[in-house]
Amino acid sequence: MDDIETIMRTAPVIPVLVLDDPEQAVEIGTALVRGGLSVLEVTLRTRRALDVLAAMTAIDGAIVGAGTVLDDAQLDHALDAGARFIVSPGLTERLARAAAARRACFLPGVANASDIMRGLELGLNRFKFFPAEASGGLKALKALAGPFGDVRFCPTGGITLQSAPDWLAEDTVLCVGGSWLVKPGTSAADVEAAARAAAGLRTNPRSVRPELVEGLPSS
Ligand SMILES: O=C[C@H](O)COP(=O)(O)O
Numbered sequence: 001m002d003d004i005e006t007i008m009r010t011a012p013v014i015p016v017l018v019l020d021d022p023e024q025a026v027e028i029g030t031a032l033v034r035g036g037l038s039v040l041e042v043t044l045r046t047r048r049a050l051d052v053l054a055a056m057t058a059i060d061g062a063i064v065g066a067g068t069v070l071d072d073a074q075l076d077h078a079l080d081a082g083a084r085f086i087v088s089p090g091l092t093e094r095l096a097r098a099a100a101a102r103r104a105c106f107l108p109g110v111a112n113a114s115d116i117m118r119g120l121e122l123g124l125n126r127f128k129f130f131p132a133e134a135s136g137g138l139k140a141l142k143a144l145a146g147p148f149g150d151v152r153f154c155p156t157g158g159i160t161l162q163s164a165p166d167w168l169a170e171d172t173v174l175c176v177g178g179s180w181l182v183k184p185g186t187s188a189a190d191v192e193a194a195a196r197a198a199a200g201l202r203t204n205p206r207s208v209r210p211e212l213v214e215g216l217p218s219s
């Protein structure tokens with residue numbers, strides 16, 4: 001079974017996708033995977049988002065999840081469509097309990113200390129930091145890392161290829177999310193090139209658990 005930490009460590013960037021055409025989505029998803037980004041977040045923001053998600057699960061090598069999951073009905077629909085992880089812009093107790101009941105890999109959004117404390121109470125310690133730039137950016141993230149040493153983040157919101165390295169340099173950041181790779185009308189070739197650039201970004205080696213690094217002693 002998947003776990004959210006492994007998914008967060010699979011690639012440095014999770015593309016956040018807003019797509020409404022399953023056929024085009026498969027083309028875009030294939031280009032992203034070919035470029036080196038295999039974890040794909042399909043937001044439930046379009047009429048055919050669930051069809052898009054279901055179609056994309058057939059892409060070889062892709063780990064497809066659902067984003068913008070706002071309630072337990074959407075969680076059920078997304079899991080039934082084949083989502084391997086669930087992302088929400090925020091954190092409600094009801095949604096967290098529904099995710100746990102279905103044993104879903106769950107990445108809820110947090111923007112401040114109270115959100116994180118609510119997550120910890122629910123047994124969660126891996127979060128999307130959203131909206132990252134608007135919530136205080138790197139300065140806020142560094143401040144939150146103080147009291148919450150075991151918490152790890154996927155900052156998303158306002159991040160670009162240029163700013164991503166600064167976020168990824170943080171010990172507490174496992175990956176970042178962003179919509180910059182796929183904008184309306186971007187060709188598959190340009191998407192693949194953008195993915196290749198993003199896949200080449202490096203995460204902070206200090207954020208890696210030794211037991212996950214081949215050949216490195218875990219003591
Ligand atoms: O709604 C925002 C998405 O989570 C991604 O944010 P972004 O478009 O600033 O990359």
Ligand SMILES: CC(=O)C(=O)O
Pocket residue numbers: 043067068069087088089090109128130156
């Ligand atoms: C923004 C975000 O986290 C989402 O749509 O899931």
